[in-house]
Amino acid sequence: MSVRLAHGIGDPPSDEPVAAVVALGANLGARAETLAAAVDELRFLPLTTDVRVSAPIETVAVTLTGEDADAPRYLNAVALLQTRLAPATLLRELHRIEADHGRVRREKWGDRTLDLDLIAYGDARIDEPHLTVPHPRAHEREFVLAPWLDVDPDAEIPGRGRVDALLAVVREEAS
Incomplete structure (x- = not known):
């Protein structure tokens, strides 16, 4: 497998590994195979180790207008990695x-x-036009919180709190 790394000017690697959280989703094509291939590619990223992934969950599609039960369903997972x-x-x-x-x-x-x-990228809080970390809607999304909790029971979103508590709120609001 060849790996292309698009380093930008002014983007030096960190001196120490940082825990990053990546949400994965797919609702078209061979969803499970695509997620598995994407996780493999995460494992091959340079300067990246210890990639752990949650069990996948299937969820309804969320669009700009809300949930769309008629759209193809998503397969979602969360990967934790050190980079x-x-x-x-x-x-x-x-x-x-x-x-x-x-x-x-x-x-x-x-x-x-x-x-x-x-x-999430460690405890970093980034608010730039092309990158916002932590993700601005992660704390509202069961399809992010549930798989994240599956792979890290002690997870926290910087500035938002513990993932288990956030998931409980989301589930309570949905019922």
Whole structure:
């Protein structure tokens, strides 16, 4: 497997590994195979180790107008990894992996072959036009919180709190 790394100017690697959280989702094509291939590609990223992934869950599609029971269902998972890649470099690599799997960005929250979101990067809080960490809606999404909790029972979203408590709120509001 060849790996292309898109280092940007001003994006030096970290001196120490940082725990990053990546949400994976797919609702088109061979979903399970695509998620498995994406996880393999995460494992091959340079300066990245200890990739752990949750069990996948199936969820209804969420669109700009809310849940769409008529749209193809999503398969979602969360991967935890240790990386020395800078956050912007890691995000570029996630976008490259998406593109390699046929991801086309036609409409916001549209159907997709693969979606990789950088949810958290250590305790960093980044608010730039191309990158917001922690992900601004992760604390509201059961399809992020439940698989994250599966792979890390002590997980926290910086500035939001414990993932188990956030998931309880989301589930309570849904009932």
